Amino acid sequence: MVDIREVPEADIDRALELAYLVFHDRPEREGRERHHELLRHCLRIGAYDGDAIVGFMAAHDFRLSVPGADLSCPGLTFVCVSPTHRRRGVLTALMGEMLRRAASSGSPVAALWASESAIYGRFGYGSATQGATIEIDSSRPLALRIDADRRPLRLVDPKDAIAVVGPYHEAARATRAGRPARTSWRWTEEWLPEQDEEDEELSPPRIIALGEPAGPVAGYVLYRTKPESSEGGAASARTPGLVQVYELEADTPAVAAALWECVASLDLTGKVVAWGRPADDPLLHFAADRDQVRVTAVFPALWLRLVDVAAALTARAWAAPVELVLELADARVPANAGTFRLKAGPGGAGYEAAAGQAPDLTLDVRELAACYLGGTRAVELVAAALVAEHTAGAAAALDAGLRTALLPHTADEF
Known part of the structure; x- marks a missing residue:
């Protein structure tokens, strides 16, 4: 024992x-x-x-x-x-x-990144956000369908990054669900260390911000670079210089366009790789040539667990009115299990026991966690036979209530 x-x-x-x-x-x-x-x-x-x-x-x-x-x-x-x-x-x-x-x-909630995704579902964790890896062929100018913001770009010393872009990042968290707040320690040790823990060939962190010198930051990009390399000196085996983008935040698509254009035009580089981008990244729409800008991987990112379902559902905002009876299973937290009536909308939410009432949806806490941030649709889980819909349209009604303007997303791996 x-x-x-x-x-x-x-x-x-x-x-x-x-x-x-x-x-x-x-x-x-x-x-x-x-x-x-x-x-x-x-x-x-x-x-x-x-x-x-x-x-x-x-x-x-x-x-x-x-x-x-x-x-x-x-x-x-x-x-x-x-x-x-x-x-x-x-x-x-x-x-x-x-x-x-x-x-x-x-x-009310707990979260993790799964090293083995098969493990955590049985503990009630659902895959709540997705990340995408985007690669840009930067051996030629980045082709865009929109005009980039032409306000000045400036390099930010990493020592000043927390003061300059930290407040911007904190404000941007509210626009997308699923993002942890960053302490000064996490900025320094996780995002801005002199050397990348996984690839010592990468440069120290570089930060470029956009905005008038005396005005607020309108966006920034955090990246590292790796020089061109070759194997055995053979010209045919040369690997172009790499730009590894860790984070890009922008007020508008035009600001994002300027920052992508900037990192794609760095001298002595031929490829930009951005890991963990949101699945609805505007770049994927305003790039003029999708052969030049490619999604090379999509993967589950943040896994979420509803520790206290009632507290979690009543704490978040709801996009549309919804009234449903949910039959919820939770093998690990008995207080979450049972039949409950959810009544929610833009004015707030209520969640109370509804023992004996016929459910509109039957689901496990894992599936509710996956839907909670708005990144997974209940109708897709019905189609996958992971959620049982007893009342026609119930899953679509839940999705409408949970809907967010932007998909949930985080690149804060931990």
């Missing part, structure tokens, strides 16, 4: 050794120090077999943007179980303890 308890700071390095074992990782000293410091800022839960740590889980203390609100949301990370203790209920115990702590702290 393992003991589930909080991991003291003195045991952080031991917990990291378990994580490195499980994830087949062996970071250098600087990486270990960064991970240690990161975990100092997290809630840490461990599974102990005697004195040995055989399971571990940490959680960032996040605020997550949801439609019309900002909610407390633990962000799970470093989830791992020793190979000697697999299939013995260790992960289930860790997840249960984290859910109990989230509920007791008043967090």
Whole structure:
């Protein structure tokens, strides 16, 4: 029998050794120090077999943007179980303890990025946002269908980035659901470190902002570059210089066009790669040549868990009136399970028990979590036989209420 308890700071390095074992990782000293410091800022839960740590889980203390609100949301990370203790209920115990702590702290939702997506659905997590990888052939000028904003562009020193673009990012979070707030520590350690943890050949971070020098920032792009390389000196095997875009935020499509045009015209580069872009990125519409601008991957990004369904549904904004009876299953949080009447609209929402009433929809908390931010449509889950629709049009009505102007999205991997 393992003991589930909080991991003291003195045991952080031991917990990291378990994580490195499980994830087949062996970071250098600087990486270990960064991970240690990161975990100092997290809630840490461990599974102990005697004195040995055989399971571990940490959680960032996040605020997550949801439609019309900002909610407390633990962000799970470093989830791992020793190979000697697999299939013995260790992960289930860790997840249960984290859910109990989230509920007791008043967090209506929890989130994670899944290293293995097959695992987390059984704990009630649903894939709530998608990311897209976009590649631009920048060996020729970027062809656009709209005029780019011609206000000045300026380089921002990374030391000044938090002051210059930090407030812009914080304001932009409200326009898209699914985005964690960033502390100064996360800006410095996660987004602006001198060296990229996964690719040491990339340059230090570069930031270009658009806007009049004395005026507010209208958008910015954060990127790194890699020089042209070749294998064995053969000209035929040369790889063009790379621009790796980490983040691009813009007030308008014209501002976005100017920033994309800028990174696509950097000297000595021939390709721009932007990982984790929103699936509805305007670039995919205003690019004049979709052979030049291609989506090379689409993937599940943020996974969401509704810890307190009633609190989560009544906290968010609703785009249209909806009144439905939901029959909800939740194998991990019994208080969420049952039959409930949802009555919501632009004026607010109510959610109360409706025992004995015939449901309009029957679904698992996992599917409701996937739909919660507006990124997954209930009608698609009905078509996939994951949601049962008992009243014609019920799924479409739920979708109309959950709809957001922009798809939920985050590139804040954790």
